Amino acid sequence: MSDPAPFWKAKRLEEMSAAEWESLCDGCGRCCLHKLRHDDSGELSFTNVACRLLDLHSCRCGDYAARRRVVPDCVQLSPGALTDIDWLPPTCAYRRLAEGRDLAWWHPLVSGDPQSVHRAGVSVRGRAISETRAGALENHVVDWPGRTPRTRRSSS
Secondary structure, three states, X not given: OOOOOOHHXXXXXXXXXXXXXXXXXXXXXXXXXXXXXXXXXXXXXXXXEEOOOEOOOOOOEOOHHHHHXXXXXXXXXXXXXXXXXXXXXXOOHHHHHHOOOOOOOOOHHHHOOOOHHHHOOOOOOOOOEEHHHHOOHHHHEEOHHHOOOOOOOOOO
């Protein structure tokens, strides 16, 4: 008898429990980087400036439970909201699953290791600055958060 498929392959996003939904976050921190939307073109630019709540080492929110009270424009992801959000990075598990793709090999649910996202070079660790130190966002425009990095499987 074969093992049952993992929940992310067996369920649609809207069928997942709250715990399953939350576990899809790989902890990369890319969604917590500030973005700039150009008024004239609607074009999106990514920055390397992180929300003040993002722990730049763990790449996790420092006050996840109260984040929307502390940062009122923090977006709460939900299956319904994914259709209107165009700024999730291409590496994001929520985006990948919504687009019919599987989780990447470095995703902690696949690898079994929460550090694999960092070792694969997908997270913001070592690449971001806190908004409390950054200054003008326009001085921090970068393209890497909107790209899928070339990654190699770690042998460790």
